[in-house]
Amino acid sequence: MVKLYAISVFYRTETDARLLKTASDLQSFSFFQRGAVQEFMGFASKTIVERTQPAMRQSVKQDAYMCHVYVRTDNLGGVLIADHEYPQRVAHTLITKVLDEYAARYSSDQWPMQNEATVDFPTLPAYLAKYQDPREADALTKMQNDLDETKIILKNTIEAVLERGEKLDDMIIKSENLSIQSKAFYKTAKKTNSCCSFT
Numbered sequence: 001m002v003k004l005y006a007i008s009v010f011y012r013t014e015t016d017a018r019l020l021k022t023a024s025d026l027q028s029f030s031f032f033q034r035g036a037v038q039e040f041m042g043f044a045s046k047t048i049v050e051r052t053q054p055a056m057r058q059s060v061k062q063d064a065y066m067c068h069v070y071v072r073t074d075n076l077g078g079v080l081i082a083d084h085e086y087p088q089r090v091a092h093t094l095i096t097k098v099l100d101e102y103a104a105r106y107s108s109d110q111w112p113m114q115n116e117a118t119v120d121f122p123t124l125p126a127y128l129a130k131y132q133d134p135r136e137a138d139a140l141t142k143m144q145n146d147l148d149e150t151k152i153i154l155k156n157t158i159e160a161v162l163e164r165g166e167k168l169d170d171m172i173i174k175s176e177n178l179s180i181q182s183k184a185f186y187k188t189a190k191k192t193n194s195c196c197s198f199t
Contacts, residue, residue, distance in 0.1 A: 002085040003028060004132050005065070006041050007094070007124055009102050010049045010077040011111040017049040017077065020102070020114050023124040025132070045069075045079040052077065059088050070095045074108055090134040098127060 006024040010017045019042065026034045044067060052058055052071045060067040066084055068091040071077040078095040101123055106114065130136055 002132075002134060003083045004080070004086055004128060005083075006038075006045070006079070006081045007098060007128050008042070008045050008079045009098065009121070009124070010046065010079065011114065012049055012052075012054070012071055012075040012077045013112075017046050018114075019046065019116050020111065021116055021119045021121045021124055023128045025128055041065075041081055045081065049077040049079060057092055059091070066091070068092055068095060070099065072099055072103075074103070076103060076108070076111065087134050090131070094127065094131055098124065 005026065006022060008022040009020045011020055022042065022045075024038055024041065026037055029037050044062060048058065048060055048067055048069045049071060052069050054071050054075055055073045057070045058068070060069070061084070064083060066082055066086065066088070068080045068082070068088065069077065070092060076099050078099045080091045080095050082091060102121060105121065106119070
């Protein structure tokens, strides 16, 4: 079944990415896992935005998820996390639409001072609900022809996005943004995935 988990808007600086707004649907996870999953998705999204150059689109596979990212030339960035079944073209078209609407609502001189607590952007949860079914986006994809001319870079893991010598495991251990519970969840999920992989 096709699943859209989260959509986030970020402001990217040369050294960092700040979350401006996010919406998520984690109903498919157990109640006890949701907090850790949300933290880890936030961590992965921030990391990918920081490692994506302006005017670039990427789709990054990470375990059971696809992280689609686009950073505009004005450093407004968007991330959509879905399963592998969610169409890449629809994901990138939706990110573009969300970022365009965000930029129309808030001027670029406001972005550096904004954070998730100060931003009111009700469009995000509405789109998350509406576009759970990618067929809802058919009209949206027809209107967005410029994606045909845009190269989307597909990466197999978050490690491929990181700088040479960086390791995701090391970043997670050092991260102050992840709780002990989220770090334990990551280690458990990694062990579970590695024991069940077939070669």
